[in-house]
Amino acid sequence: MRLEPIISLENVTKKYPVGDGEFTALKNINLNFNKGEFTGLVGPSGSGKTTLLNIVGSLDSPTTGRATVLGKSIASLSHKEAALLRNKHIGFIFQVFNLLPVYTVFENVEFALLLQKRSKEERKKAVKEALEWVGLTALANKKPHKLSGGEGQRVAIARALVKRPEILLADEPTANLDAENAHIILKMMKQLNEELGTTFVFSTHDEKVMGYLERIIHLRDGAVELDEKIANPKYLLS
Amino acid sequence: MKLAFQLAYKNLIGAGLRTWLNVIVLSFSFVMIIFFNGMMDGWNEQAKQDTIAWEYGNGHLLHEKYDPFDPFSLQDGHDKIPPNSEALTPILIRQASIYPNGRMLGVSLKGIEANQTILELPTQVLEESKANIPVIIGKRMAETSKLKKGEEVLLRWRDKNGTFDAAKITIVDIFDNNVGTVDNGQVWVAIDKLWEMTGLDNQATMFIANENYKHKGTQGWVFKSQKELLRSIEEIVASKKIGTFIFYGLLLVIALLAIFDTQVLSIFRRQKEIGTYIALGMTRSQVVGLFTIEGSVYSFFAMIVGCIYGIPLFIYMTKKGIAIPQASQDMGVSIAERIFPVYGIQLILGTILLVVIAATIVSFLPSRKISKMDPVAALKGKLQ
Numbered sequence: 256m257r258l259e260p261i262i263s264l265e266n267v268t269k270k271y272p273v274g275d276g277e278f279t280a281l282k283n284i285n286l287n288f289n290k291g292e293f294t295g296l297v298g299p300s301g302s303g304k305t306t307l308l309n310i311v312g313s314l315d316s317p318t319t320g321r322a323t324v325l326g327k328s329i330a331s332l333s334h335k336e337a338a339l340l341r342n343k344h345i346g347f348i349f350q351v352f353n354l355l356p357v358y359t360v361f362e363n364v365e366f367a368l369l370l371q372k373r374s375k376e377e378r379k380k381a382v383k384e385a386l387e388w389v390g391l392t393a394l395a396n397k398k399p400h401k402l403s404g405g406e407g408q409r410v411a412i413a414r415a416l417v418k419r420p421e422i423l424l425a426d427e428p429t430a431n432l433d434a435e436n437a438h439i440i441l442k443m444m445k446q447l448n449e450e451l452g453t454t455f456v457f458s459t460h461d462e463k464v465m466g467y468l469e470r471i472i473h474l475r476d477g478a479v480e481l482d483e484k485i486a487n488p489k490y491l492l493s
Numbered sequence: 494m495k496l497a498f499q500l501a502y503k504n505l506i507g508a509g510l511r512t513w514l515n516v517i518v519l520s521f522s523f524v525m526i527i528f529f530n531g532m533m534d535g536w537n538e539q540a541k542q543d544t545i546a547w548e549y550g551n552g553h554l555l556h557e558k559y560d561p562f563d564p565f566s567l568q569d570g571h572d573k574i575p576p577n578s579e580a581l582t583p584i585l586i587r588q589a590s591i592y593p594n595g596r597m598l599g600v601s602l603k604g605i606e607a608n609q610t611i612l613e614l615p616t617q618v619l620e621e622s623k624a625n626i627p628v629i630i631g632k633r634m635a636e637t638s639k640l641k642k643g644e645e646v647l648l649r650w651r652d653k654n655g656t657f658d659a660a661k662i663t664i665v666d667i668f669d670n671n672v673g674t675v676d677n678g679q680v681w682v683a684i685d686k687l688w689e690m691t692g693l694d695n696q697a698t699m700f701i702a703n704e705n706y707k708h709k710g711t712q713g714w715v716f717k718s719q720k721e722l723l724r725s726i727e728e729i730v731a732s733k734k735i736g737t738f739i740f741y742g743l744l745l746v747i748a749l750l751a752i753f754d755t756q757v758l759s760i761f762r763r764q765k766e767i768g769t770y771i772a773l774g775m776t777r778s779q780v781v782g783l784f785t786i787e788g789s790v791y792s793f794f795a796m797i798v799g800c801i802y803g804i805p806l807f808i809y810m811t812k813k814g815i816a817i818p819q820a821s822q823d824m825g826v827s828i829a830e831r832i833f834p835v836y837g838i839q840l841i842l843g844t845i846l847l848v849v850i851a852a853t854i855v856s857f858l859p860s861r862k863i864s865k866m867d868p869v870a871a872l873k874g875k876l877q
Binding site for chain 1: 496499503504506507508765766768769771772773774775776777778779868869872
């Protein structure tokens with residue numbers, strides 16, 4: 256069966272102005288991501304992983320080339336259209352969780368659904384289900400500052416997944432977690448990837464994450480160095 | 494919009510002490526604006542009522558040559574009382590001098606019907622007194638002339654031919670009032686007595702109209718309605734309102750600066766939060782709206798906090814009034830010893846609207862920066 260590409264990058268280059276000159280963060284990237292993939296962008300700091308995620312997430316746009324997400328060209332989207340794309344189809348998981356500090360766990364997860372103007376009943380049901388996925392039902396009324404790092408990241412995952420996005424972008428999701436919590440989180444994400452068919456794209460240089468990935472794209476100095484398929488991910492076997 | 498209000502409410506409650514400090518300062522502005530305006534409105538209302546009761550009645554019909562602001566016009570500014578003047582109370586005004594304790598004091602000698610009821614002046618005592626020339630004076634005049642009730646003093650006046658005449662008058666009453674313009678430098682006497690003293694029989698300088706008076710135009714006489722006469726009071730109170738506006742305007746500016754400052758700081762400190770909102774699917778204008786509404790919600794909170802301590806304060810003030818020092822009572826407009834503030838719905842709603850709009854504007858100004866924010870830099874918290 257031929258897999259359907261939902262993210263397509265053609266000759267994508269991204270340059271940032273630095274002083275009088277410019278810094279090239281991405282150089283002529285050509286990549287396709289298929290529906291349901293569990294992929295990682297791997298490379299040292301400054302290799303362009305986060306920039307690539309930001310472009311796919313419509314938070315940024317390429318300087319040249321074409322980035323297409325779910326059939327929409329990122330560069331041609333207005334602010335409003337990009338917001339709608341993120342709201343409906345893309346979930347984000349950040350390295351430092353980025354939970355909204357004044358909201359409870361429940362409200363943080365509910366936030367994405369509030370933006371979608373879902374009914375109260377619908378929101379309640381979806382949030383409950385998302386918190387069950389990540390095993391945080393008991394902490395629903397806690398504020399983020401009362402949570403451990405692992406719990407905080409699980410809330411971020413629940414928040415990203417509660418709206419059932421087609422694409423989930425995770426920027427160094429295990430960087431602030433200990434090994435045990437990192438494995439718990441990664442297993443959970445893999446399970447959700449299989450159950451919901453969500454396409455996961457990670458940015459990481461964490462060996463633990465790489466052990467779960469089915470495809471690893473090695474970036475160096477903004478260019479694709481190696482794009483490898485992993486037939487038998489190390490940790491998934493255990 | 495509903496979502497923005499929900500989020501703004503949660504954000505402000507979550508911000509804790511910072512929110513409440515701003516809210517308290519803003520609520521203080523709320524209460525002060527309403528308090529001072531209520532006091533001015535109360536003063537305005539009291540001044541109008543007192544002036545109507547003591548001086549204006551339902552309007553003045555003035556002799557065409559008489560100018561209330563020109564004492565020289567008194568000489569010729571009088572004439573025979575016109576026919577069909579039942580709804581009018583005549584007043585004849587002459588210049589005179591009294592000599593209390595050997596000093597000379599210029600006065601306006603005002604003749605009025607002793608049995609009149611249109612003004613609050615206690616003129617009936619003029620009718621009841623057995624004195625040769627009974628007069629009444631106000632408390633301010635009594636203080637200036639050092640005259641007391643029952644005392645006699647020499648009065649000198651001119652008759653219709655300009656000849657000086659003099660006689661002793663008796664102070665039969667000293668009336669307490671809030672209207673300096675019927676009191677300062679004035680001696681009230683029964684009009685028939687004044688006609689007799691001056692030879693100006695059946696003449697008047699002006700009339701006080703009662704509620705039945707319908708002005709149809711009388712040759713040689715000019716009518717000034719109550720509304721026209723009250724305009725000067727309204728103008729004086731309005732000019733004094735400007736003074737108080739500067740005071741509470743400063744208070745409001747301080748409160749709004751606190752909100753502005755909080756918003757600027759908030760946008761700087763909450764960059765990651767702003768980036769997260771955008772990443773989660775909010776448009777930039779929605780985020781601008783959220784931060785703007787946060788500023789408006791400050792004013793709603795301030796209104797609630799202001800109500801908590803403001804309403805009991807206003808009720809107390811309305812019942813007990815505010816004592817006005819004696820020194821303030823010669824300001825050119827009627828001012829009572831105690832002013833009872835008036836807190837009308839218009840004043841309260843107007844103040845709420847003013848503060849809410851002002852708070853929304855000062856919140857919007859720094860929030861506009863969000864619309865130009867790069868969400869990637871915001872997520873990293875790297876914006877300067």
